[in-house]
Amino acid sequence: MSPLPGGTMGRLLEVDLAAGTARPLALDERLAGLFVGGRGLGTALLVERFLRLRDRHANPFRAVDPLAPENPLVVSTSPANGTTVPTSARFHANFKSPLTGGIGSTNSGGRWGVEFKRTGHDAMVVTGRSPKPVVLFIDAGGVRFEAPPEADLDDVEAVTNALESRYGRSVRVMTVGAAGRRLARIAAIMNDKGRALGRGGGGAVFGSKNLVAIVVAGSVAVESAAPDALRPTNIAGSTYKAHAKLRVGKLTKPPEQFGILSSMGTAGLLGMLSQYDELIHCNFRDTSHVAEQIERIGGEALASHPAIKVRRRACYLCPIGCTRETELLDACGVVVDRGEGPEFETVAMLGANLDIYDLEPITEANYLCNRLGLDTISAGGTIGALMEIFGIVRATRPEARTEGERALMADAAAFARACGAPAAGAPEDGPFAPTFGNVRALVPLVRAMASGEGALGRALASGARRLAEHYGHPEAAMAVKGMEIPAYDPRVTWTQALAYMTTARGGCHLQGGYSAPIAFCAGYGEFPGIKSEGAALVARNFAYQNTAYDVLGVCAFAGFSVTLDEYANMLNDVTGLEMKASDLETVSRRVLTLERLFNLLCGFTPEDDWLPERFYRDPIAVEEGNVLCPEDEFRAMRAEYYESLGWDERGVPRESAIRELGLDAILGAAEFERMTGGPPSPAASARQAGHGQYQQERPA
Numbered sequence: 001m002s003p004l005p006g007g008t009m010g011r012l013l014e015v016d017l018a019a020g021t022a023r024p025l026a027l028d029e030r031l032a033g034l035f036v037g038g039r040g041l042g043t044a045l046l047v048e049r050f051l052r053l054r055d056r057h058a059n060p061f062r063a064v065d066p067l068a069p070e071n072p073l074v075v076s077t078s079p080a081n082g083t084t085v086p087t088s089a090r091f092h093a094n095f096k097s098p099l100t101g102g103i104g105s106t107n108s109g110g111r112w113g114v115e116f117k118r119t120g121h122d123a124m125v126v127t128g129r130s131p132k133p134v135v136l137f138i139d140a141g142g143v144r145f146e147a148p149p150e151a152d153l154d155d156v157e158a159v160t161n162a163l164e165s166r167y168g169r170s171v172r173v174m175t176v177g178a179a180g181r182r183l184a185r186i187a188a189i190m191n192d193k194g195r196a197l198g199r200g201g202g203g204a205v206f207g208s209k210n211l212v213a214i215v216v217a218g219s220v221a222v223e224s225a226a227p228d229a230l231r232p233t234n235i236a237g238s239t240y241k242a243h244a245k246l247r248v249g250k251l252t253k254p255p256e257q258f259g260i261l262s263s264m265g266t267a268g269l270l271g272m273l274s275q276y277d278e279l280i281h282c283n284f285r286d287t288s289h290v291a292e293q294i295e296r297i298g299g300e301a302l303a304s305h306p307a308i309k310v311r312r313r314a315c316y317l318c319p320i321g322c323t324r325e326t327e328l329l330d331a332c333g334v335v336v337d338r339g340e341g342p343e344f345e346t347v348a349m350l351g352a353n354l355d356i357y358d359l360e361p362i363t364e365a366n367y368l369c370n371r372l373g374l375d376t377i378s379a380g381g382t383i384g385a386l387m388e389i390f391g392i393v394r395a396t397r398p399e400a401r402t403e404g405e406r407a408l409m410a411d412a413a414a415f416a417r418a419c420g421a422p423a424a425g426a427p428e429d430g431p432f433a434p435t436f437g438n439v440r441a442l443v444p445l446v447r448a449m450a451s452g453e454g455a456l457g458r459a460l461a462s463g464a465r466r467l468a469e470h471y472g473h474p475e476a477a478m479a480v481k482g483m484e485i486p487a488y489d490p491r492v493t494w495t496q497a498l499a500y501m502t503t504a505r506g507g508c509h510l511q512g513g514y515s516a517p518i519a520f521c522a523g524y525g526e527f528p529g530i531k532s533e534g535a536a537l538v539a540r541n542f543a544y545q546n547t548a549y550d551v552l553g554v555c556a557f558a559g560f561s562v563t564l565d566e567y568a569n570m571l572n573d574v575t576g577l578e579m580k581a582s583d584l585e586t587v588s589r590r591v592l593t594l595e596r597l598f599n600l601l602c603g604f605t606p607e608d609d610w611l612p613e614r615f616y617r618d619p620i621a622v623e624e625g626n627v628l629c630p631e632d633e634f635r636a637m638r639a640e641y642y643e644s645l646g647w648d649e650r651g652v653p654r655e656s657a658i659r660e661l662g663l664d665a666i667l668g669a670a671e672f673e674r675m676t677g678g679p680p681s682p683a684a685s686a687r688q689a690g691h692g693q694y695q696q697e698r699p700a
């Protein structure tokens with residue numbers, strides 16, 4: 001009998017693309033016990049693989065280029081994936097990030113993860129670089145290395161359709177589009193056509209391996225320890241109770257009861273967040289929107305738009321169904337394009353953030369991001385930085401412009417010409433000028449970004465921080481650790497701000513705790529937005545909660561209604577273990593601490609846990625008055641946050657915490673010191689180094 005918990009397949013798939021080999025290994029029982037699954041298991045496997053490179057590098061975490069063949073791409077599932085636990089579709093990917101130079105960590109819903117698990121594997125580690133473009137086909141019988149399809153390999157939809165034709169409609173396809181193939185640092189790994197492992201540039205890691213697609217065809221049943229208790233119709237069972245909670249939650253109840261997520265999709269949050277002055281505007285310059293303009297891009301507008309036909313969709317076994325599949329119609333009602341989205345973050349980042357209040361171009365830009373494989377948050381954040389810098393340069397006399405500013409104007413002029421603007425005349429006021437509110441420029445900018453065409457396209461593909469530095473205005477990059485922050489303004493929600501600052505993968509609203517919508521939309525008034533007292537502990541608790549969801553493989557949206565205790569009960573019915581919510585919080589702390597160690601080994605310092613200066617310097621006007629992030633209070637909150645996790649004042653996990661969490665079995669304090677030569681160095685860190693240049697050419 002397997003000693004592994006129920007819900008676990010017991011196998012890890014190891015793929016070496018350079019050698020063209022794949023072999024199943026027994027899943028490490030110790031790692032599965034400590035980290036459960038998903039983000040936890042993936043982080044542990046990533047760290048373990050990096051540690052194996054110590055024979056080649058004194059400190060492989062720092063030395064390995066994210067786009068080098070030795071950077072492992074880890075895909076991991078959770079025991080609950082493929083069972084009847086509601087929203088248990090989510091799976092995870094880990095890698096060293098080409099965007100931040102630290103840990104890459106991202107997850108996705110849909111169906112791919114469940115089907116991968118049903119091939120009989122809990123996780124997969126892909127290393128090396130194939131000598132030629134390759135498709136991996138995985139089923140219960142093993143792995144085949146096959147030729148790419150006869151299709152436009154830059155187009156996610158075309159590749160998916162071609163591979164479904166080859167292998168049958170029941171397979172699930174993971175691929176990257178033009179952005180990943182050309183190593184854009186904000187490229188996503190796409191699956192199920194419109195689903196994204198979006199954040200941190202995983203698409204570029206995938207593309208750098210000459211990997212065209214991973215196709216999975218699942219057939220193996222996932223066995224739970226207590227299947228009867230997990231039957232959704234068993235009123236005494238754990239799953240029944242979770243469904244009941246989802247049916248009454250303000251955000252998660254069914255559409256006929258006007259649950260916000262189910263009836264309008266995530267775009268339904270837009271109006272509410274704007275009302276609370278949280279919704280960003282013009283690259284985080286303020287949160288002021290005209291109410292009528294917000295109404296034009298919110299959830300109600302999407303549901304009733306005359307030129308957009310909307311269908312509600314859901315990930316595997318999700319009763320909420322926040323996903324929106326849409327079709328764009330022309331004036332005669334003929335479908336001109338179709339795809340997934342737009343979701344809240346996409347509408348906010350490619351719309352409100354750019355002063356664009358028109359759902360049609362936002363939807364079109366969203367389709368393009370899906371098809372060419374771009375993370376929509378990073379895409380919107382990077383275009384926002386470009387528009388801000390362009391505005392500054394436009395207002396500067398030509399003779400007073402810096403070298404970077406002159407380069408921007410030359411690149412913008414070339415971009416405009418490539419879009420068909422007249423060759424003569426300045427780019428400042430042309431139809432494709434990258435200015436806030438210029439709807440016409442949006443789709444061409446996204447296309448240039450994904451394809452890396454022209455100097456402007458290449459700068460965009462490198463993300464906001466590199467673009468802003470390149471054009472001489474680093475202050476315009478609204479990024480933490482180099483990753484673009486999402487659409488909630490940190491000045492209005494300090495617990496969310498702390499999550500942006502401290503999350504290991506960079507500026508992120510999810511992994512470090514998704515407190516903004518809880519505080520404002522779900523009726524939990526006890527989490528005030530602008531208050532430092534107690535904020536560190538609230539942020540820490542939200543980080544525990546969201547990390548637990550990622551470990552369990554469930555959706556954070558379900559957490560609006562289902563408690564961690566209730567999820568622990570479902571996990572126990574799957575695994576046969578006896579875990580409480582507090583045990584899951586310990587797993588979360590272990591994961592957060594291991595992610596922290598990874599980043600410290602890559603050269604990160606406390607200064608990387610810091611917001612862009614704008615938020616400390618420039619107040620915004622909200623109902624409560626003018627607000628900003630007071631620097632002293634934020635330094636104090638950061639220190640309190642570190643302390644609450646057992647980290648010292650520099651954010652370095654204490655030896656006692658490492659031992660208490662059982663991490664010394666993987667990466668002990670002595671080994672950490674040996675690799676770093678002592679405390680982490682603040683020198684120009686690996687995250688700033690070249691990591692290989694953005695490439696216009698496809699690899700091999």
Ligand code: SF4
Binds near residue numbers: 558
């Ligand atoms: S709430 Fe939305 S994202 Fe979450 S599992 Fe359901 S459909 Fe997927």
